[in-house]
Amino acid sequence: MTVAGSFKLRIEGMDCAACALKIENAMQRLPGVSDINVSYTAGMLALTLDEDRTSPRVVEEKVRALGYTPVAAATTPEPKALRSRDRQPWWRETKGQLVLGTGALFVAAFLLAQFFPAWERWLYSAAAFVGVIPFARRALFGAMAGAPFTIETLMTIAALGALAIGEAEEAAVVIFLFAVGELLEAVAAGHARSGIEALIELVPRVAFRERSGTIEKVAAEELKVGDIVVVRPGDRIPSDGEVIDGASDVDEAPVTGESVPVLKEPGAKVYAGSINANAELRLRISHVAADNTIARIIHMVEEAQESKAPTARMIDHFSRWYTPAAMLIALMVIIVPPLVFGGDWMTWIYRGLAVLLIACPCALVISTPAAIASGLAAGARRGLLIKGGAALETLGKVKTVAFDKTGTLTRGRPQVTDVVAISGSEDTVLATAAAVERNTSHPLGQAIIEAAQARRLELPVAFGGGLATPGKAVTARLKDGFASVGSPRYAAEQTSISAEVAGTITALENEGKTVVVLLSGRTVTGAIALRDQLREDAIEGVKRLTDHGIRAVMLTGDNRRTADAIAGQLGMEAQADLLPDAKLATIDRLKAAGVTAMVGDGINDAPALAAASVGVAMGAGTDVALETADAALLKNRVTGVAELIALSRATVANIWQNITIALGLKAVFLILTLFGVITLWMAILADTGATVLVTANALRLLAHRSH
Known part of the structure; x- marks a missing residue:
């Protein structure tokens, strides 16, 4: 018995969302097929296949019958785009050959009609009849596969109807223009894939x-x-x-x-x-x-393009009844005026056929996936990885952004901020402390050593390794005697600390800094303050959000004093002392008030990232950043959060622009058709033109810049 497994198929010629929908409908009728995902932007069909019930060969034959070319099957998760794709000139592609073929038929009919004018109608009829065969065949197989209301169906009925009422010349022109429109869609789809292809070119051979x-x-x-x-x-x-x-x-x-x-x-x-x-x-x-990083990025972007955004699913659902409704309206345009108002049958049949062509849903169906594909590609080019259309749409609705502190708003490691010399110079205090910490692996000790190295200080010689008192201090023997670097509490246990020094320590700690004290023997000679410093762009990143009315909140397990100090610099709220379960509860409360994004480092913040409406992982190409959350910031910059939201809003706006263009043009041309202004070839140009406009508008997102 064969266990159902994943099956992937690259499909040539699937260049519009309507094509993808037709293939999806056909796959749904095959036994043993589930989890169907079709992406025209990636040119891929992915599904779960029970080979005991349906073999891969049957799937390929079904795709081929619909008029598309299955190229390669795969069952591995290897990024599809890394496999070579042979590039052919447009005239060698199937759709290019259809343009040349239907164009040649029309030109031949036109030339022969000049010499044999009496045969004009029959010449154009023959050209139209032969030209419509490939489209009629696809319409027939689509109907047999469970998709009777396809674009090819509308075009075939319109062309054959035009032949039936004696408009053979227009029928031939309509077929040629439809072929041109399909070719333009293929070109547009190629541009939509350019984001992935640009990444492929980065990989050295x-x-x-x-x-x-x-x-x-x-x-x-x-x-x-x-x-x-x-x-x-x-x-x-x-x-x-x-x-x-x-x-x-x-x-x-x-x-x-x-x-x-x-x-x-x-x-x-x-x-x-x-x-x-x-x-x-x-x-x-x-x-x-x-x-490697590029392969994983490509894989993520392809999978994201294969997933459907909520608006895309809505449009798909809408288009399932849109086409049959359009055919019903066209039928009413044909029969109502003659029967009710005594109109001329030929006139209204002609106008009804024009309505069919105008009603082609290409532009409408492509409106969302084209914008989503461009938005995802634009983000990938700028180090903003988004895992699918749903996440891309959700980001634009965010009302609150919750940030983890360590490693997200800050650099994730302490740095020396202040050196206080009680006796001697600051350099002497820092060099002595670094000598004591020379062999330590503690982050505070490492930070002190780095600070001394940055000042190019010569460190005193330590005799033997340092002796660590866990949680309290490190002690080493230097030339001048024993020296210790420890906590203020440890220093207070060893000697008395003056009120002035104690006040200095308290002031530094109130700024959210960790203070260590240098003891020479039992004498306090200095203090060093350290803090996990903000990322260079953290202030700007938070400001960009608040300037757009988005609430910014810091969630941290750190103490209240440190949290308030960091949040004060950033001009944001802070919630401190949060254990993992408390952080999750806080995310739930924020979500109740509106769409909430969580930004973290992708490791210890994984539960909160998953609980948020949309999770954003920081990380310069790390495995965790690429595999957790709904989006990843490869630049590792806080400003990337605002850039994600801006890109999302631009994409959603682009989607609604596309829908308006598609439906608006159809409405205008429908009205003009009812008044007899539109011819059949103008109707098909209107549909093709709307598709080109929608695609061109979506491609504008590739040049999107966040401000």
Whole structure:
């Protein structure tokens, strides 16, 4: 017995949402098929298939019968876009050949009619009849597959109806223009995929692998975890890895959208697709090609484009009864005026056929997915990864943004902010404390050592390793005797602290800082304050939100004093001392008041990210940032939250613009048709024109800039 499994199929020629809907309807009628997801933007069909009931070959044959070309099946989660796609000129594609074929038939009929005018009607009738066959065939198979009300059905009825009332020339023109419209949709769909294709181009094809002291040129796909590669200046990094030798600026803009090159030294992580700027680097590969950052981004964007946004689902539902309703209205236009008002049958049949062509739902059905696809691609280009249309729409409705503190609003590690010298100079206090902490792994000690290194201080020599008293102090023997770095409580246990020094310590702690005291023997010689500093763009990021009327709240497990100090700098609310369950309860309360986004580092904040209306993970391309939450900020910037919301609002506005264009143009042309102003070929141009306008409007999002 075969267990149902995932099945994916790339489909050529599926270039509009109506095409995708037709394939989805056909798949629903096959036994053993479930979880159907069709994306015209990605050109993919994904479903769960029970091969005991329906074989993959049957699925492919059904797709082919509908007029599309199944290219490759896959059952692995490998990013589809990484598989090569052969590019062909438009005239070699099926839709291009239909344009050339129907155009040639029309031109031939026109030329022959000049020499044989008596045969004009029959020549155009023959051209129209032959030209409509591919579309009629697709309409028939669509009806047999459970989709009787397709665009091809409307066009076929209109063309055959025009032939029946003697409008053979217009029928031939309509068929040709319909073919042109389908070709334009294919071109537009190609542009909609450009965001993914631009990412594909970032992946280098070759790498220079080092083995046994020799360097060999290999395909990037051959690299394995642990391989050593050499990346020359100007080369793209072939896969994710870690620098083991060399120092160079690396341009990560293709991956994170960060415009300023980042210095990479031994121990630094690098990402596939980044560009090495000015010096040779040796890297140890940490991910194979199919699992590197670019591959995962492509996979995420493709899956996001395959998922349907709420508005898209609404439009799909609407279109299921829209087309039969349009056919009913066209029928009423044909029969009501002659029967009730004594109108001319030929006139109203002609107008009814024009109504059929105007009613084609292409522009309406494409209005939402085209905008969503462009919005997702625009975000990916700027380091804003959004996992689907639903998340993209929800972001624009956010009323409250809840931020984790550590690692989100702050850098996630303490830094020295103040050095207070009670005896000697600040540099002496800092150098002595760093000497005591020289061998420590504690974050506070590491921060003190880094601060001393930044000032290029010469550290006193310590004899032997430091002795740690957990939670209290570290003590080391220096040339001048024993010195300790410990908490104020530890210092108070060892000696008396003057009121002035105690006041200084309290003032620093009231600013949300952690204070350690330097003791030389039993004498207090200085104090050092440390704090997890704000990210450079945290203030601007929060301000952008509040300027747009969005409430910003910090949720932290840290103490009230520290939380208030950080929140005060940012001009936002703070809720402190929150255990994980309390943080979840707070998210629930915020959601009750409106759509709430949670922004965190994607690790310890995972429950809160999942509980929020939409979760946003910080992280420069890390696995966690890509796999948790509904969106990820590859630039690791707080301003990215406002950029996400702005992109969402622009996308939703674009969707409603598209719907207005689609329905508005149809309404205008419908009225003009009833007054006899519109011809059949003008009607099909109106539908094609609306589709082109909607697509062009959606593509504007690719150039979206957040302000």
